[in-house]
Amino acid sequence: MKKTFVLTTLLLILASVQAFGWMSFRLEDPIEGLLSNSVTQIIYDGEYIWLATGDGLAGSNDGGVSWITFNKDNAFAGSGISALALAGNRLMVATADIEINGMGSGFYYTDDNGQTFNAVDNPMFSNLGKLSYDLSVLDSVAYSTNFNGGLLRSLDGGLSWHNIFIDAVLDSVFEDDSTFIETGYERGRYFSSVIDPYHDDTTIVWAGSAEGVQRLYYIGKHKKLASTRVNDIGNDGHDWWYGTDRGVSFFNDTIQIFYTYDTDNGFPSNYVSAIAVKGDLVIAGLYDTLTSSSLGFAVSNNAGASWTLEEPAGAVGANHKIEDIKFHGDIAYAACDQGGLLRSTDQGQSWSVYYPNNIVSPPIVDLPIYHIHAIDIAEREDFSRMAVGTDSGVVAFYYSEAGDLDSTAHLRMFDNATYGQKVVSLSTFKTTFGEEYWACVRPYKTTVGAQPAVLRSIDHGLTWDHHLTGPPALVSNQIEIGEMYGDTVIWVASDQGIRISTNLGIRWDVATAIDILTGQGINADAKQLCVYMSETESHFGSAENGVAQHYLGIIVDAARFNYRIQRPNLDPDEFDFVGRSYTATGVVPGDSALAGNFVVAMALQRTGDSSLIWAAVRPALESGGRNGISFTSDRGLSWKFTLNDTQVWNFEFNGDTAFAAASQGLYMTTDFGENWEQISINDPVTGRSISDSVEVYAITLIGNEYWVGTDDGIAKSTNLVDWTIIRTFVEIPVDAGEDERSFVTPNPFSPYLASQEMKFHYLLKQPGDVTITIYDFANNVVRKVLDGEPRQANLQYDDLDTWDGKNSQGDEVAAGVYFYLLESTGGDKLWGKFMVIP
Template identity: 30%
Template sequence: MKRKIQVAVVLLVFLIFFSIASLAYINISLDEPYFGLKGNTVNDLAYDPDREIVWIATGRGVTKYESGEFLTYDETNGLNANQIAALAVSGSSVWLAASYSEVFEGEVIPYGAGFDLTTDDGDNWRSIKPEQASRVGQLAYDLEAKNSTVWAACWYGGLIRSTDGGENWENLFVDSVAQKDYELGYYDLLRNRFFSVAADTSPSKEQRRKNEINDIAWDGRLFWVGTSKNLRFTTDSLLRKTWFTYDTSSGLNYNSVSALACQYMHIDADTLDTLLWVATSYFEEVNGDTVYFGGGFNRTSDYGSHWDTLTPEQAFGSGKVVYDMATLDSTVWAACDSGGLIKSRYDGDSIVWETIFDKSPVRSVIIQIREDSTVTWFGTVDSGIYEFIYTYTDVPDTVKNHRLQDGLSGDSVISVRFQSYVGTRIIWAATAPTSLGGEYGVSKSTDFGATWETCLSGERVQDLAFVDSVVFAATSSGIKRSYDYGGTWEELEVVDKDNNFKPLLPGFRSLLVTGDTLLAGSVDGLCWSFDTGNKWKVYKYFITYNLALWAGTAAGIYKFIYTDSDSADTVLSYSYGGGSGISGDFVVALDVQEYNDQKIVWAATHPAYEGYYGVSKTTDDGENWQVFLDGDKAWNFDFDDTVVWAATSSGLKRSYDLGETWEVFEYISDQENPNRKILSKEYYAVLVVGDSIWAGNLDGLVRIKRDATPGDPGDVFRVEVSAPQAYAYPSPFSPYFLTGKTRIRFEVQKPGEVTVKIYDFAMNLVTTKEQECVDIEGCEALWDGRNDKGEVVANGVYFFKIESPAKTQWGKVVVIK
């Protein structure tokens, strides 16, 4: 969908009462439309290819360009309002999003005016006013239409959808917390404030949704899966039909989950409290290297309805990623890589984290209960395995270190696990070589570390698990199984023969055994077996979806994925603060480019509380993002095969290499009358139609050839004022949004120096501007909404006085912040 902006976004909190289902729906018979353009402020452009009509959204109605003629519809013809913020065309349906403003106690307040719909090229219109887009602050800034469905991105009204031509509307929420925020009328969450929307109905053959499963946990009720992108869980006993997602939009502090643990605490003799611990992480590119950061812990006791975040210094920061956790009663142990091994204890109601070991990075930890002691086994990156034996106190009575020279296959220990079955107790360790030697493989000890045996030499093993006496190893090449405690191994064929023979790619990272069920996670999805690995069920973390709806908010991008129903089965989030890679969290435009079976999603971002101005794109459905036009305010996109056009505040831009380099078109003049030109280089809308490129801004509409070069003239369409008039545009304007300036346009009878004075409503002088006018037909002065002291003025109506050698002119302008 095309994007633009007309009025400044006023981040005010309004108390809005609403009813989601109610709707005003009116048929309107139009009078004759106006022949020509009525407004110079162009907010959006859309094209109807079947009828070869260009639709133009302006601040004074909607104009259609057909067969060389302009016809404009506005309130006098029955539209809801003159200010048209967005357009969408689907088949014979043309949708308009309208708004208006009112001044209340000196404040300019924006109102949504709902939608107007025509199915006969403007001969008749329907007025549609869902309450989400028809009240104070609840206005639509973008529209998308596909077949019989239309979506609208509304500021305080949320993301809404109609599947029946506007008869009924429903909100689409990113999560239950956002739904509650909206339904209670709080409007506090930035992820409920939508500004852009784009529908992707042509996905690639298979789109990866969530990859790289890092850990799996079972809390007695739910299966939890920690991935590099989010936390997922299911309630249907692995029937693969109902999976839910938690990420930063749901309360986690970061999206990437590095480790999981379930903690069972006895509150009293009859009450067992279950806690889920989620360790998170993120990464950054530092001097060309990828650096991983620990994000601490997230903890829930109500299955994710509420989350507590804990960020002990040992598990938060560069290199302090938690790779493994173990629990016993009220104590949690965490292997924090360079943060060492830490343990929790309660100090009243507070949790205190103690460092148990920090001489070497720690990657794995288990707790073994013996008859007379408790033992903590943990594996380090370069110092082998440590064994801490506790008998009577919280201080270990005995500390043992098992190294390469003691028979261990390597001093870098990836995983330590304990097997207990019918009197057999074995310590297992997956190892890797260090600079001192060793090898990839598995070591086991049947005498608590006194001696070690090596098996699976050369295999990169990530995890180990046990079903009674059977041993399983998750390796980079697949899952291996041993019936004789590691004497011999077989590689298992992980294929879901009941589901189109769906296999999993190699690269297994985690294993979990609960009862007779074995679960394994890989870089490609999740699998499980109920018969020790003979038959498998596979849940792929990529699917072919029917629709991906991309929505831009003030808190980043949200992607609603639809597979087989009208309800999204997955909602993914991408934000600057969440480490997704996009340039900013205020997403003002989204569009999908398709060419040669390729697809790119483009996003124009502005800073909210975090991020910066720029353009972000993804070629893999959001898994990775690249940033272009760093620092540039982009508002809209369109595409000509592989060529990208962007409407930005510094000009209309074109890229032949998918964003790497850009050509800039700034002030475009008319090819027949060079004095007729666009004086603003801030473009808000762009549209590719055949061999022509259409673009609009606050100063009018232009059309250039698709192969034009910067500096070439084109066709300029704008409404000119007569000589006696002076006006300011945009009005209202905000010193903080868009360009932050208004243009005071006027004409003079002869060249010379002109003085422009700005007065407040009480006629107090605010500031004075001196302007040298050369072009008598088109002079302008800029005002940034500040007084002579550089202070931003208050909201309200201001008057300007233009003093020229031959005459004096007056006008007014409205400031909103």
């Protein structure tokens, strides 16, 4: 939640005091007990109530009866407390210099309720414009909004901190700890934050800046694409599956959500060499890169909810790598290199070898035709065909309409000095011109001059012509031909990138993928390992040569030549992507937009299973906007505005009830901002009250008791009607002389900068009726503040009688020197002088 602190420095950075009058308030002089009546934050650690005040940190373990205090005299380098947070039993304290506005004076923490404080040496907390305005904590991870110092993150409970930049431009302008986030980069100047962990393995960090709200998404590894290396892709007509070197990922195309399975959540092994899916049946080939050995099949018949490991002989061991898996009806086939062509008729539970020449027993001689690398299934009107790529060309299996094997054909590709015959990928398609066979081939033998190639046949494999032969020759890994958007399209995934042809290979184009939303692209020559083509989408799985270059994940062709790039972040300590809510300069915020760009407070309200994010907003720079509250229930896609023309500093919630601490008082809503009620703070026991015009900076619910921090003391209540008000004041000695038995606070007093009242403090020698009159410098009566009210002798009157800075006509008085006269029928006559400032 948000706290205020002296922000005069920001006036120099951002705008004039008229535009940003909310950025500063007056702090009273420190005295014994509580050192200030200005309380900007309240937190509770289960034993102590801690207050951030204008002159030190105060703590109480007896409900506010007594306090322990810490400031620059006994604990810190500065007495201003700009932010507080709890990380378990650790109390974090960000401090500031109360004499130099906007100057940070260090970051501290205590693990023993203040018996010892430890300083964290970090210049981001101890420079001009670099102080923490807000701290948010989740477990041991903490965020600090340091305005000119940017957004900071700690992974060790506040012991060390590092900057987080939402883009490379901010990272480049912030070169080192001595750098300021410059004017013009307001999106990097932060003032508030809140952490939302309620999104199923995803944490969203909301950061309020001088240019709107930034949302940093930290996605758990099982809710995003498993890796940047994608070896194979499967699709059932709706959902997509990706086999990677870190497990297998499922992607729902409608709701745009990943689910990943690896050895941490039940998947048998992490490296997946091939994958196929048919409804809820998923079969993945497993591989061990360290031993170059196949590990068998991971099989799920419930869409990944559970997995079994199947280890047939042909799919386990060296040279048995599972390179392709396809379904022919309810039968699964797997290309297992020298392990042969395997077939399963029971949903992957058992497998048998299926020989290309239709023999049922193992061949006597190991021939290249038995080394299987690729499978293609073609369904036709009165027959079906399965073609497999081998080390000796293509073998075609022809089946009757009833599913019986009619015949086989060996479509040889002879090795020569130019082209090879090892077929690593196959794709066939029936066009209006006839049957198309396309194959990616590699040299089978180490022949001088042999090259990879893409081959095409239009006579059922009797003859082949050659494509993408270079120089240099394209090293193709997978090919797909099919119909998309009324065109026959051929995609090739290669070591040199993506190639596309829409005219059956007459022309080939390099497909450059640029994300349609982010504008981020990939290198045109980035290595592509696989491609899968549906009627509306083509997905490419890629990898770079070397682990350091594994930056490219999945390219999704959502429309013709429109791409989304899913590039997973594999570092769990880095955010995955950023969302922003802001209004461009010169644009009036729309009804569903964030109402103001300067976001001074943020908070999370849980209602049922939903998260509402509340933001206290202000106008910023030339972007316009309004003072008030914007809140969202859809992760910032749309916002609602409420409490117009109110300068809010803090929020608190109790179920569906929301509270707003504001410069204009304390407000409550029970209908999500449709209606607001201002809460009056009156102490029925002492007769004290906190004026509705006093600035309220903080509200915290501790158990069933509300604690409120204001510019005029603390208040607590269990029913929001009867309050106990706690204030500190300077006691007047009973033997004080006449000129020492009264004073006013604050002095100087300004009715302009803050909606507060000047209080009269006095001690009478005798009881009597008291009248207080204010005079200007020319001795003219300005106003009679009190007229004949009874008061007791030897009683400290510290806040009962006040003045709002207005004359008897109700107008605010001009700046200058003023006097007051306190007269009592008991004989006391006390004069005093004070200043009114703009």
